[in-house]
Amino acid sequence: MEERGTIAHILRRTTFGPFPGDVESRVGQDVEGVVGAVLAAPAVTPGLPRFDEESEDDGAGPLAEWMRAMRHPGAGVHEKMVWFWHAHLTSSHEKVDSWQLMWDQHLLLRRHALGNFRTLLDAVTVDAAMLRYLDGDGSEATAPNENYGRELMELFALGRGNYTQAEVRAAATALAGWSVGENLEVRFDRQAAAVLPGIMFGRLVSGARDVIDAICEHPACARFVAGALHRFFLGTDPSPQRLDELALVFRGANLEIAPLVSAILRDDSFPAARGTRPRYPIEWVVAALAACGIDDAATAYDTLVALGQVPFAPPSVAGWPAGPQWLAPSRALARSALAVRAPALPEIAGAADPVAAAFARAGLYQPSETTVSAARELHARLRDRDPLRRSAVVLALILASPEFALA
Structure with missing residues (x-):
């Protein structure tokens, strides 16, 4: 099982899987082969969503379309990088108040996910959703809004301690003049822009491109x-x-x-590097839905809400925190609830070894002895119950296990 465990680990970190059958299809590939395959996998093209400002769990909405791309069988590391940039260069639908603009930004991140960082920063700096989210929309050089300039350096590109308030002020002034029109188009008003250049890190900056160049060359x-x-x-x-x-x-x-x-x-x-970080809820939900055989936008959305991470709705400009809070026992019920009526239960119950089949569906090939013993003991204890119910309880235990919660 060592080989399968290694393959599963690589896929957990580089995709939103592994999905049922993924590991088995790669048996015989070494580490370089698996890593090379996910790096070379072509970008997935998501479907065109329906923009309903009143419904976040729309089965044809932006979140649903993105999650379909996440679980696409051909998705590789590019899809994982789209998520990384969304959490890093983040914006929120709650403030932007336009699914069209949020989706346009999403497509921007998809285009540049594995491209050039300078080009990505150039594009997102004058992106309509970002202009609205970090208050660049309508900023004028005579009284520039400093939010984006500060977050650009602190959270997006440099980190704390690598800039001063003087750089924030110079960036804000040089970035002034951009706005989002009534038809959601981005406009630049020279009358609102800076007349004279400012100084950032010893360089003259007169506009957005100069600001990005100064930051990227730091x-x-x-x-x-x-x-x-x-x-x-x-x-x-x-x-x-x-x-x-x-x-x-x-x-x-x-x-x-x-x-x-x-x-x-x-x-x-x-x-x-195994077991060194929790799965983010979005990673957990996509993998868990696949293990259960569930394809339902409302279920996905409700589970993400229960676990505390809904794409397009970050808690702050810093995105979502990393750390052990995603492993909180209080979330165990939400994690295990998916297994109750999982479409995959007949397949698991009909296997020669239902417990092993449940672990395989979950992509766990080297679970701890404690988890394996608990699953087998539970399955044996329920021997007089309906096979589907026995399998549901075992699958619920596996989905709530520490191994499945870790990336």
């Missing part, structure tokens, strides 16, 4: 982004030496994202 930029991606994929901070190495790769690639992701995933530390 020595902290490559290290900040490399560290964020290392934490996302491995669940831990890189050592100072490893961070230096990754920053060098990123700078050497002119801030191209794909080579940085490849360097992280192809390092020996990646396949060994």
Whole structure:
């Protein structure tokens, strides 16, 4: 089971799976083969959603369409990077108040997910949803709004301690003049823009492109982004030496994202980094729905709400926190409830070994002895019950297990 466990680990970190059958289809591939395949997988093209401002659980809405892309059988690391950037360069539908603008931003992130970081920042800086979310919409140089300039440096590209209030003010002034029109188009008003250039990090900045260039060429930029991606994929901070190495790769690639992701995933530390971070709720829900055989937007939405993470609705500009709060016992009921009427139960109940079949559907090939013993003991204790009910209880236990909660 070691081989299957390794494959499952790689797929948990680089996709929203593994989905039933994924691991078995890759048996015989070594680590490089699996990593290479998810890196090379073509980007998924989501369907065109229906924009209903009153319904977040619309089966044809933006969230449902995105989740279909997440569980697409051909999805690779590109889809996981779309999620990373949404949580990193985040905006909220609650404030933006337009599904059209949120979806346009989503497509922007999809286009640049593995492209160039400088180009991505250029695009998102004057994106309509971002202009609304961080108050760039209508900002004038005579009294510039500083929200975006500050978050651009603190949360998006440099990190705390690598800029001063003077840089925030200069960025805000240089970014003034952009607005979102009544027809949702982005406009630039030279009358509202800065007349004279400001100074950021010793450079003259006169507009958005100058601001992004000044930030991207700051020595902290490559290290900040490399560290964020290392934490996302491995669940831990890189050592100072490893961070230096990754920053060098990123700078050497002119801030191209794909080579940085490849360097992280192809390092020996990646396949060994098991159980080092919880699955985010969105990762857990997509995988759990697949394990149960459920394809229902309302169920997905309700479970995400119960677990505390709904895409397009971050709690703050910092996105969603990482950490053990996603493992809270209070969420166990929401995790196990999906198994009650799972369409996959007949398949599990009809297997020669229903317990092993349930673990396989969940993509767990090296569960702890404690979890295996609990599942088998529970299945045996319910021997007089209906086979579907026995399988439902076992699947619920597996979905609520520590192993399934970890990426």
